[in-house]
Amino acid sequence: DTGVSQNPRHKITKRGQNVTFRCDPISEHNRLYWYRQTLGQGPEFLTYFQNEAQLEKSRLLSDRFSAERPKGSFSTLEIQRTEQGDSAMYLCASSSPIAYEQYFGPGTRLTVT
Amino acid sequence: LAKTTQPISMDSYEGQEVNITCSHNNIATNDYITWYQQFPSQGPRFIIQGYKTKVTNEVASLFIPADRKSSTLSLPRVSLSDTAVYYCLAPMDSSYKLIFGSGTRLLVRP
Numbered sequence: 001d002t003g004v005s006q007n008p009r010h011k012i013t014k015r016g017q018n019v020t021f022r023c024d025p026i027s028e029h030n031r032l033y034w035y036r037q038t039l040g041q042g043p044e045f046l047t048y049f050q051n052e053a054q055l056e057k058s059r060l061l062s063d064r065f066s067a068e069r070p071k072g073s074f075s076t077l078e079i080q081r082t083e084q085g086d087s088a089m090y091l092c093a094s095s096s097p098i099a100y101e102q103y104f105g106p107g108t109r110l111t112v113t
Numbered sequence: 114l115a116k117t118t119q120p121i122s123m124d125s126y127e128g129q130e131v132n133i134t135c136s137h138n139n140i141a142t143n144d145y146i147t148w149y150q151q152f153p154s155q156g157p158r159f160i161i162q163g164y165k166t167k168v169t170n171e172v173a174s175l176f177i178p179a180d181r182k183s184s185t186l187s188l189p190r191v192s193l194s195d196t197a198v199y200y201c202l203a204p205m206d207s208s209y210k211l212i213f214g215s216g217t218r219l220l221v222r223p
Binding site: 004031033040041042044045056089091093095100101102103105107 | 200211213216
C-alpha cells in the first residue's frame, strides 16, 4: 500500500485553459474526496464519491469543475476555462467503509497565470 | 456540523508538552472530535479521534470533558518536527466530509 497518489504534483497553466488532475486512492477504500486549499486556509470540501457514485458536491464546485470516478477506483478532477482564482492546492483523500479517518494525498498545486 | 474554534497560533519549545484547546459548543450527539496535522506542501494527516473522556495513541492524547463542548489535544515532549498546523474537526455527518477551519499554527522552537 503506497497511500493516496496524485498527479501531477504541480501544474502551471494559462487562464482559459482546461486542466485535469488524477487521484489514485488506497486500493480498498471505496470513499474518495476532493478538497481545495488556498494559502493560509484549511482545506475546503469540493466533492465526495462512494464507489463510482458522486454523492455530494459543494457549491464551491462551479459548472467549470467536474469530477469523475468511472470504475470506482481512480478519480479525475477537471477544471475548464481556468481562472486566476482557481490557483490553489487540490487535495484528494480516501477512506474505507469502516473507518472515518481520511488519508490525504500530497496534492496538486495549480497556478493559473 | 459542529463549528469549531481554536487558537490561531501557539509557540512552544522542544521537550515541552503542548495543549491545544478546541471549542465546539454546538456539537451533536453523533459527532466525534477529530484532529488532523498538516505540514507545509503536504496533505493533512489524521492524528486522533475521540467521543468522550480520554483517548491516547502513540502520537497524542485527546481529552474530552463530559459536556463535550470542548476538547484538548495534548502533544507530549514536542520536537522541532511537530511544527505544523493542527485542525480540530467534528465531522460526523452522513457523508463524512470534513469541514476544516483555519487551524492552529504550532511553532516549536529549539
